[in-house]
Amino acid sequence: MSEALVEIDRVSKRFGDYTAVTDTSFSIGEGEFLAIMGSSGCGKTTMLRMLAGLEEPSEGEIRLEGRSQKGLPPWRRDLPLVWQSLALFPFLSVLDNVGFGLKMRGVAKAERDRRSLAWLHKLELGEFASRNVMQLSGGQRQRVALARALVTEPKVLLLDEPLSALDAHLSVRMQALLRSLQRELGITFVYVTHSQTEAFSMADRVVIMSRGKVEQIGSPQAIYRHPANRFVAEFIGNVTILRGSVAEVGEQAVRLNTATGGMSVSRGNFAGSHGAQADFYVNADQIAIGDEPRHENHVRARFLSHKFIGNMVTLFLEVPGIEDDLKVILPERTYDCLGMQPGDSVVASWPAAAAHFFGGAA
Amino acid sequence: MSSNSSRRRWPLLLPPLLWQLTFFLLPLLFLFVISFWSVVNFRLEPDMTLKNWDFMLSRSSFWSAYGHTWSLALGAAVVTTCCSFPAACSLAFTVSERTRKLALMFLVVPFFTSYLVRVYSWQAFLADNGIVNALLALVGLDGLPMLNSDFGSLVGYVTLALPLVTLVQTMGLAQIDRNLIEAAHNLRAGPVRTLFEVIMPLAKPSLVVGALFAFILAFGDFVAPTYLGGGAPPTLSNLIIDTTKSGQQWPRAAVVAIVMILTLVVTSLAAVRLAYGRRK
Numbered sequence: 001m002s003e004a005l006v007e008i009d010r011v012s013k014r015f016g017d018y019t020a021v022t023d024t025s026f027s028i029g030e031g032e033f034l035a036i037m038g039s040s041g042c043g044k045t046t047m048l049r050m051l052a053g054l055e056e057p058s059e060g061e062i063r064l065e066g067r068s069q070k071g072l073p074p075w076r077r078d079l080p081l082v083w084q085s086l087a088l089f090p091f092l093s094v095l096d097n098v099g100f101g102l103k104m105r106g107v108a109k110a111e112r113d114r115r116s117l118a119w120l121h122k123l124e125l126g127e128f129a130s131r132n133v134m135q136l137s138g139g140q141r142q143r144v145a146l147a148r149a150l151v152t153e154p155k156v157l158l159l160d161e162p163l164s165a166l167d168a169h170l171s172v173r174m175q176a177l178l179r180s181l182q183r184e185l186g187i188t189f190v191y192v193t194h195s196q197t198e199a200f201s202m203a204d205r206v207v208i209m210s211r212g213k214v215e216q217i218g219s220p221q222a223i224y225r226h227p228a229n230r231f232v233a234e235f236i237g238n239v240t241i242l243r244g245s246v247a248e249v250g251e252q253a254v255r256l257n258t259a260t261g262g263m264s265v266s267r268g269n270f271a272g273s274h275g276a277q278a279d280f281y282v283n284a285d286q287i288a289i290g291d292e293p294r295h296e297n298h299v300r301a302r303f304l305s306h307k308f309i310g311n312m313v314t315l316f317l318e319v320p321g322i323e324d325d326l327k328v329i330l331p332e333r334t335y336d337c338l339g340m341q342p343g344d345s346v347v348a349s350w351p352a353a354a355a356h357f358f359g360g361a362a
Numbered sequence: 363m364s365s366n367s368s369r370r371r372w373p374l375l376l377p378p379l380l381w382q383l384t385f386f387l388l389p390l391l392f393l394f395v396i397s398f399w400s401v402v403n404f405r406l407e408p409d410m411t412l413k414n415w416d417f418m419l420s421r422s423s424f425w426s427a428y429g430h431t432w433s434l435a436l437g438a439a440v441v442t443t444c445c446s447f448p449a450a451c452s453l454a455f456t457v458s459e460r461t462r463k464l465a466l467m468f469l470v471v472p473f474f475t476s477y478l479v480r481v482y483s484w485q486a487f488l489a490d491n492g493i494v495n496a497l498l499a500l501v502g503l504d505g506l507p508m509l510n511s512d513f514g515s516l517v518g519y520v521t522l523a524l525p526l527v528t529l530v531q532t533m534g535l536a537q538i539d540r541n542l543i544e545a546a547h548n549l550r551a552g553p554v555r556t557l558f559e560v561i562m563p564l565a566k567p568s569l570v571v572g573a574l575f576a577f578i579l580a581f582g583d584f585v586a587p588t589y590l591g592g593g594a595p596p597t598l599s600n601l602i603i604d605t606t607k608s609g610q611q612w613p614r615a616a617v618v619a620i621v622m623i624l625t626l627v628v629t630s631l632a633a634v635r636l637a638y639g640r641r642k
Contacts, residue, residue, distance in 0.1 A: 054544050073552075075547045080549060081545070087541040087542050091563040100546075103559075104549055104559075
């Protein structure tokens with residue numbers, strides 16, 4: 001990603017009394033895979049619709065290659081969208097669906113059939129060209145929608161939760177396909193989703209939105225390791241948030257008094273002073289479990305429950321004095337070796353480097 | 363389970379079934395039968411003759427009336443469809459849900475008054491010394507002959523069919539998935555191209571069914587061609603009236619009626635095929 005291809009400059013969108021997007025700014029680089037993630041109603045789809053020109057921002061403007069898109073109707077923009085509902089034309093064949101955008105550009109029939117067919121072959125749909133779209137399976141239709149949007153070779157492709165209707169297995173395959181297509185074509189993808197798996201597995205950068213505002217923008221790693229605030233931390237769900245009062249600000253670490261005793265937290269660019277209350281978070285996959293403390297921060301906890309996610313296990317521990325459960329992520333084999341039973345008393349410990357203040361480490 | 367419940371429900375179908383049998387199928391059958399009867403001294407007599415069929419179908423005046431009726435009905439279908447479509451589009455796409463419901467309600471209001479009354483009131487507008495010509499005279503233009511012409515008939519047909527056709531079209535257009543329209547815009551189709559490339563194909567069933575309604579209503583109507591068209595040249599409905607009035611020729615009128623019904627059946631089947639065909 002080099003210079004900004006798309007700039008979103010202080011954009012707001014209101015529908016009557018309802019504000020869908022509030023004063024939002026960010027830019028999208030050329031060839032970047034950007035995911036906009038958030039729960040429903042966070043404004044991510046409105047953002048995408050404004051990019052496509054289907055909604056006009058109430059305030060602010062969107063620039064494409066430095067040109068303001070203000071007042072430009074959708075049919076004069078070059079930002080094809082892959083719809084959540086796919087929005088394929090039921091009265092057209094697969095081939096004519098794909099060729100629709102070319103037809104609107106005045107490309108002659110022979111040429112547009114050639115280019116459409118090339119895309120269908122690329123997405124392994126060649127044999128279905130003359131079929132009606134209604135005769136295809138969900139995954140096949142998904143690829144037709146993709147071909148229809150890509151056949152005009154746009155600079156930016158917009159995708160609105162395109163995989164939400166597919167089963168998990170198919171979704172994973174489509175994710176791989178999308179990622180490799182994006183790399184191969186060098187097109188900028190703007191991908192709206194509520195799925196953390198989709199966003200984190202494909203995107204170069206992720207924008208996390210909530211209630212019409214951007215909460216954090218960063219690489220999946222940066223967001224995973226260093227959530228900017230409580231919302232992102234809870235949304236991603238891989239940390240436990242603790243609170244304490246500052247006892248001592250050291251060179252590398254800050255010492256806090258918490259309900260479960262003294263704790264050391266990486267200082268980062270923490271600016272608080274002695275006695276101040278501060279939230280910090282502990283990364284779940286950097287906590288050790290055992291009978292003895294292995295790191296400087298440690299708590300005695302009761303093992304409540306666990307759940308498997310792939311080959312990792314998330315443990316939930318009850319710690320006296322902490323409202324939320326302490327979350328610990330362990331490799332499945334490590335968990336197996338511990339041989340814990342619900343109700344067992346264990347010691348959870350972590351180094352100061354596993355604990356951070358919000359926004360402090362970026 | 364389902365066969366059991368359908369067996370228990372079939373008596374509910376009896377009243378409409380009986381109604382159709384008694385007041386539609388039996389009279390139709392009777393119509394067919396009397397087309398083979400004779401008229402002796404102005405009285406119907408049961409017979410088994412083809413002379414009524416021969417008499418009607420061999421006359422060029424019958425076929426010219428047939429052609430005239432066909433072209434008038436086709437004209438009515440086309441004119442009504444074209445007049446309704448812009449209104450249906452704005453009702454379906456641009457106005458609020460509330461306005462749409464209100465407008466659809468008002469579309470039913472014309473049916474509160476008799477069609478005959480509505481046609482008579484058109485006479486006041488279209489007559490040589492009527493309202494339209496008076497307005498034309500005001501701005502110094504010559505009057506137009508509108509009454510007792512095909513134009514007059516068409517005005518009547520459109521009056522009859524327009525509310526219904528608008529209703530059918532609006533229902534059809536309102537069902538169109540908005541995402542498809544936005545998808546067309548997104549793929550660089552402007553409003554006009556979207557209309558022709560996406561909205562019209564999607565609205566095709568309601569457009570065809572609406573036009574078919576207009577065609578059927580116009581094809582069988584005798585009020586408009588009589589009171590606004592002047593009855594000359596005659597339509598098939600004029601022909602039926604003339605035939606029954608002159609010499610009680612009910613068998614000949616039955617021949618005309620059966621030809622009309624057959625025409626409408628064939629046209630309807632063709633229209634339904636056009637509306638829903640090629641879609642699987």
